[in-house]
Amino acid sequence: MALIPWRPREMWWDPFRDLERIQNEINRLFDASLLDLRDRDVGLLEGVWTPAVDIYDSKDNIVVKADLPGMNKEEIDVSVHKNTLIIKGEKKREKEIKEKDFIRTERYYGSFNRVIPLSSEVQVDKVNATYKNGVLEITLPKKEEAKPKQLKIEVK
Amino acid sequence: MSLIRGRKRNSLVIEPLVNIEELEKEIVLEAEMPGLTKDDIALELKDNTLTIKGKGKDAEDMTAKGYTLIHRERCPLEYQRSFVLSEDIDKNKIYAEYINGILKVRLVKSEDAQPKKIDVS
Numbered sequence: 001m002a003l004i005p006w007r008p009r010e011m012w013w014d015p016f017r018d019l020e021r022i023q024n025e026i027n028r029l030f031d032a033s034l035l036d037l038r039d040r041d042v043g044l045l046e047g048v049w050t051p052a053v054d055i056y057d058s059k060d061n062i063v064v065k066a067d068l069p070g071m072n073k074e075e076i077d078v079s080v081h082k083n084t085l086i087i088k089g090e091k092k093r094e095k096e097i098k099e100k101d102f103i104r105t106e107r108y109y110g111s112f113n114r115v116i117p118l119s120s121e122v123q124v125d126k127v128n129a130t131y132k133n134g135v136l137e138i139t140l141p142k143k144e145e146a147k148p149k150q151l152k153i154e155v156k
Numbered sequence: 157m158s159l160i161r162g163r164k165r166n167s168l169v170i171e172p173l174v175n176i177e178e179l180e181k182e183i184v185l186e187a188e189m190p191g192l193t194k195d196d197i198a199l200e201l202k203d204n205t206l207t208i209k210g211k212g213k214d215a216e217d218m219t220a221k222g223y224t225l226i227h228r229e230r231c232p233l234e235y236q237r238s239f240v241l242s243e244d245i246d247k248n249k250i251y252a253e254y255i256n257g258i259l260k261v262r263l264v265k266s267e268d269a270q271p272k273k274i275d276v277s
Contacts, residue, residue: 055227056218063223065214067230069190069257106173107188119226134190134257 049108051087051136053116059147062118062140069134070094070107076136078129083121085138088113120146171237172208172259181270183245183263190257191233197259199252206250207238208259244269 056063066087068076076089090111122140129138172187189197191212200207212233215225225231241247241263249264 052229053227054214054225054230056223057226058221058223061223063218065191065230067188067190067257069188070186071256101177101179103176103178103183105175107175107186108173133192133254134188 049110049112050114051112053087053114055116057119060142062120062122062142064116064138064140066114066136066138067134068131068136071131071134073131076129076131078127078136078138080122080124080127080140083118085116085118085140086114087116087136087138122146168232169234169236172210172235174237181265183265185239185261185263187235187237187259187261188257189235189254189259191230192235192254192257194254197252197254199250199261201241201247201250204241204243205238206241206261206263207236208261210235210259 051066051068053064053066056065064085064087068089068091071089071091075091076087079086088111091109093109118140121143123143126141127138129136131137172189174185174187176186177184187208189208189210191214192210193212196212197208197210200209210233214233215231218225244265245263246266251262251264253260
């Protein structure tokens with residue numbers, strides 16, 4: 001499964017941005033093999049947003065942190081499938097919006113989906129996820145056999 | 157209310173995304189600043205310019221626990237953005253709260269700027 005390309009967020013709406021995005025997608029189309037395309041779950045013109053993530057690694061765990069400000073924990077769905085972590089959900093507006101009242105709306109709403117390939121096998125039943133201060137933190141303990149081993153070899 | 161434009165290129169400081177809503181008596185600004193605590197946030201008012209700032213320390217904390225950052229999109233968690241306030245905002249009535257990664261700033265309009273109801277006698 002492929003990692004959905006993360007795009008740095010744009011602060012100001014720029015009409016050329018969409019054109020540039022189409023151009024990039026077309027370029028990707030020519031660069032990608034047919035096998036890659038099969039796994040794509042993002043439409044060519046779909047304006048999806050993806051949360052920014054940091055991935056940390058240690059001897060025992062992999063920790064993934066994702067920026068998901070202003071959500072409820074019930075709206076977030078985390079799943080692990082073999083070596084892949086999937087974070088998805090839908091960010092809803094807190095209240096009915098009256099367009100006339102808004103001076104600016106830059107925040108993203110709607111559904112998101114982030115697929116993260118993990119570098120090693122994890123113990124699926126021991127994965128722990130918490131949501132605090134707008135950040136989703138997922139701790140994935142590595143499988144014993146995936147941990148780096150130190151073998152002491154006796155010198156004869 | 158207007159915004160100070162200009163995106164800081166080549167800088168690691170993030171300008172948080174904001175929603176600004178104008179209500180009858182106040183202007184509500186909501187900025188996305190995930191990963192901080194209340195104490196990491198500072199609001200500064202200088203003349204007519206309101207600056208919101210925040211700096212988290214995720215990476216330092218994790219490194220101390222023996223983790224290595226292998227993929228980075230959000231760190232360092234440093235946010236800053238400035239706004240020019242219009243004259244009709246009461247500078248003494250600015251309230252802020254931080255919930256679920258959103259900094260919500262309420263800017264109350266001065267008495268003169270609020271709509272008044274005049275009774276017809």
